[in-house]
Amino acid sequence: MNARSWGLGGTRRLPTVVLVARREIRMRLRSRVFVGGTIVMTALVVIGIVAASLLAGRTAPVRVGFSGGSQALQRTFTASAAALGANVTVSDITDVTAGEAQVTAGTLDVLVTGSETAPTAVAKAAIASNVESALSLAAEAARLADAGLSPAAVASAMALVPVQLLQPPNPKDTENLFASLALGILLWIALGQYGNMVAQGVVEEKATRIMEILLATIQPSRLLAGKVIGVGLVGLLQLTIVGAAALVAVHVTDVAAIPALGVASILGDISWFLLGFLFYATAYAAVASLVSRQEEVQSAVAPISIFQIAGYLLMYAALPDPSGPLATVCSLLPPFAPILMAVRMADTDVPFWQVGLAVALIVASIVGLTWLAGRIYSNAALRLGTRVRFMEAFRG
Numbered sequence: 001m002n003a004r005s006w007g008l009g010g011t012r013r014l015p016t017v018v019l020v021a022r023r024e025i026r027m028r029l030r031s032r033v034f035v036g037g038t039i040v041m042t043a044l045v046v047i048g049i050v051a052a053s054l055l056a057g058r059t060a061p062v063r064v065g066f067s068g069g070s071q072a073l074q075r076t077f078t079a080s081a082a083a084l085g086a087n088v089t090v091s092d093i094t095d096v097t098a099g100e101a102q103v104t105a106g107t108l109d110v111l112v113t114g115s116e117t118a119p120t121a122v123a124k125a126a127i128a129s130n131v132e133s134a135l136s137l138a139a140e141a142a143r144l145a146d147a148g149l150s151p152a153a154v155a156s157a158m159a160l161v162p163v164q165l166l167q168p169p170n171p172k173d174t175e176n177l178f179a180s181l182a183l184g185i186l187l188w189i190a191l192g193q194y195g196n197m198v199a200q201g202v203v204e205e206k207a208t209r210i211m212e213i214l215l216a217t218i219q220p221s222r223l224l225a226g227k228v229i230g231v232g233l234v235g236l237l238q239l240t241i242v243g244a245a246a247l248v249a250v251h252v253t254d255v256a257a258i259p260a261l262g263v264a265s266i267l268g269d270i271s272w273f274l275l276g277f278l279f280y281a282t283a284y285a286a287v288a289s290l291v292s293r294q295e296e297v298q299s300a301v302a303p304i305s306i307f308q309i310a311g312y313l314l315m316y317a318a319l320p321d322p323s324g325p326l327a328t329v330c331s332l333l334p335p336f337a338p339i340l341m342a343v344r345m346a347d348t349d350v351p352f353w354q355v356g357l358a359v360a361l362i363v364a365s366i367v368g369l370t371w372l373a374g375r376i377y378s379n380a381a382l383r384l385g386t387r388v389r390f391m392e393a394f395r396g
C-alpha cells in the first residue's frame with residue numbers, strides 16, 4: 001500500500017490516511033462501547049432535562065386557610081403576597097380543629113385563625129418569610145382601617161418602598177452561566193474520553209502486534225493521523241447525537257430558552273472540540289506508543305491528563321468573572337483554550353482578537369505537536385517489552 005490505495009470497488013484511489021480513518025470508524029461504530037455509551041449518555045441527558053422541567057418553576061403554592069373573622073384578610077393577604085412574590089392559594093376553613101388536623105396531615109400549610117385585626121397563624125414546622133410578611137401587612141392594613149383611616153390613606157401607608165435597580169439582573173445571564181458550565185463539563189469529558197480511546201487503541205495494536213503488520217505497508221505518521229482522525233469523527237458523531245437529543249428534549253419540555261443557539265455558536269463549539277481533540281489526541285497517541293501493556297496506559301498519559309484537569313478546575317475560577325485577567329490569560333493558552341475559551345464565548349462576548357489569538361496559538365501547537373508525536377510514534381511503535389523513555393524515542 002503506497003501513499004494512495006485502491007478503494008473497495010477498485011474504481012477510485014483513496015489516501016492511506018483515509019483508509020486508516022475509515023478502518024477506525026468502522027471498528028468504533030460496531031463496538032458495544034460506542035453503542036452503549038451513546039445510549040447511556042443520551043438517556044442521562046434527556047432524563048436530566050425532563051427532571052429539570054418538572055422541578056423548575058413548578059414550586060407548589062403555599063396553601064393558606066382562613067377561619068372565622070380572619071377570612072376578611074383574604075383579599076388583602078392575596079394582594080400583599082403577590083407583591084412580595086409569594087405563590088399562595090387561599091381557602092375558607094369552617095372548623096378550626098379540622099383545619100389544624102389538615103396542617104398536621106400536610107394538606108394545608110398555614111391556618112389563620114382569630115379576628116381580622118389580631119390573627120394567629122398555625123403551621124406544622126415553619127412559615128415562608130414572604131408569606132409571613134404578607135400576612136403581617138394584611139393584618140396591619142386591617143388595624144389601620146379599624147383606627148378610622150380611609151382606604152386611600154391605608155393604601156398610602158402600606159405602600160411598599162420602590163426599589164430602582166441601576167443594573168437589573170438579566171435572566172439570560174443565569175441561563176448563559178449554566179449553559180457555559182454544561183458546555184465546559186461536556187468538553188472536558190469528551191476530550192478525556194476520546195483521547196484515552198486513541199491511547200488505548202495504540203497500545204492494543206502494539207500489544208497484539210497488529211501494528212507490525214500495519215507499519216509494514218503504512219508510514220507511521222499516516223497511521224497516527226488516520227487513527228486520530230477516525231476516532232475524532234466517531235467522537236463528533238456521538239456528541240452530535242447526544243446534543244441533538246438534548247435540543248429536542250429542551251424544545252419539547254420548554255425548560256429554558258437555550259442561549260447562543262445560533263449557527264455560528266454551534267459551529268464554534270464544534271470547532272473548539274475538534275481543535276482540543278487534535279491537540280490532546282495526538283499527544284495521547286505519542287505517549288501511549290511508549291508502553292506495551294494496557295495496564296501502563298494511565299500512568300503514561302497522566303502528565304497530559306493533568307493539563308485537562310487543570311483546565312476543568314480553571315473553568316470554575318473563570319466563570320464568576322469570564323472577562324477577568326485569570327480567565328482571559330488562561331483561555332489563550334493552548335492546553336486550556338478548548339475548554340476555557342468555549343466557556344467564555346458561551347457566557348459573555350469575547351473580543352474577536354482574543355478568539356483569533358487563541359485559535360492561532362492552538363493551531364501552531366497542533367502543528368508542532370504533530371511533528372513531535374510523529375517522531376516519537378515512529379521510533380517507539382515497534383519497540384515491545386519495557387517502557388521506552390521519552391528522550392530515547394525522540395532521538396530515535
